[in-house]
Amino acid sequence: MSDTVQDYLKDQGGVTTMGAAIKATSRQKVKRALESELVLRQGRSTLFLPSVDSRVVAAFVHGGCLTCVSALEIMGVGLWEHPEHIHLAVSKDYHSRHSSKVVLHREKWLNSPQSRYWQVLPADCREPHAEDCYSSPYLSSPIHATLRALQCVQTHLERVVLLDSVLNKRLVNREILENAAAHLRRSAIQAALKDCDAAARSPLETVGRLQLRERLDAEVKTGVTLKGIGEVDFLIGNLIVEFDGYEYHCGRAEFDKDRARSREALLRGFNTMRFTYNDVISGRFLEPIQRYLVRGLHE
Template sequence: MELEERMTRLGGVAHTSQLETLGVTPAGVRHAVRAGTLIRLRRGWVHTLDAPRDVIRAVRVGGTLTSLSALEPLGVWCATDGLLHVRVGRHAGHLSSPDDRAEPLGEPSAHGVCLHRSRTGSCAPVVARDSLEEALMQMVDCQERNHAVAAFDSALKKRLTNRYRLGIHASRLTHEHREVLALSSASSHSGLETTARLRLRALGITYRTQVQVRGVGAVDLVVGDRLVIELDGREWHSTEAAFAEDRRRDFLLHEYGCSVLRFTYAQVIFEWPRVEALIRAIVARKEHRWSARQLRAGLGLPLE
């Protein structure tokens, strides 16, 4: 196997000890560096010219890419915080800026870094990117519970992992990690839906998810009889055709007599108190229920 193939297998960034296990000698690494095939990143670490930028930056700090930063490239739903998440050894020191090896890290947030300390072991990690399971466990430590559950749901839904593998990792950690796993479900339609349903659950507001409505298809959430809540994730509803389809669905739901609330990703994630206040007010006024007059008028939610 050629050096280029080995580096690709390791994700473009590798510790020399990993390369040795694949048959690449230290002399071979030095030759590749002199030839410009590999670039030295820090002591014991090299990377290819096209290696992922965030992985390079995490290793430059002195750790491994983890949590949101490792999960998003895999397509796992995450409530993005714009930080570089790096796991380092439990007692690791002499950490560097993600953009300049000569500059001490100092306060991590000043460099846009969220630092994760390994729960066991004092040595710095010798992998450039955490496994999906480890990254999910690290996410529990730095994100609110609902967002962590949503990420677990997403990974399970996409079949990137399974409950058994997650259970092995969670069993070695805290009650909080096991609770997040217990709340997760592979049937969740989206991370945004998970976040909304868990928050409604905490409020004691009953709901149904992915309700099939005639002529409309599946709606994200239905509270009571007639309050339909649709959640516009970042990756959807951005094209002209999708926009038109959303409006067609809303029009038909209104014809059925439903109240329709449509929330964006930013509103659910960053403005939840306002969203919550609106839903609670509608429920308090019992506007989520059919009135006798509406029923006499023949209104109703026709299910498929």
């Protein structure tokens, strides 16, 4: 028997049923834990620790695990839009009622609840790889979450953004991902794989890169590391192009560092153009770059 309800919940991934908690501890301990708000309750029978993500609680309630964009978001993957719904993987024979806030993906690979949702790679893609080791009782593996998200999101931009981030964070091995995606036989996914780039460090860089390569008749290098300057977002000839997303450049230290990098770049024969989030999203950043290239200043 566990000493406290909290200890028992920690062993269960942070969430369990009222009946299981009472059996493992005691009815009085559960009552005291609820009264002191050391443990919270959803509905009549689900207990969870205050630190547990609400999405994990939803996965437990529905007897599934987080997948698709919900799982990727928890893993820290950059997404173009915040998911409005919680995406869950459930077994093929799941028929219980569910909330409108939840999207259910009925998956053949999902094992029974007794298995604690350990995942395996799809058939013919079972090569073991150290980077595909992210596991949790209520979280799909990176490879499954990525494959499901690629089928679920609606636009090419969304697919490329999440692929860039998944590869940049080394959550999934690219070769395994491509082999698994080939079995889906979807041209939209193949197109996204062709356009993705593991050098992208943010969704903003992905958006800018796609525009640069589509609109400019010039070689655009991504994630280049220059001596004395460090890694730059893009390099076009001798022109450094940097995107200053507010989230990453809002502090004084970041502001000062960016200016110092620009000065060092100039001393080393590189010119720098810096653009804001709004410049990139609106496409306004393309015009000054085009003018620079037309004048041949990048050569």
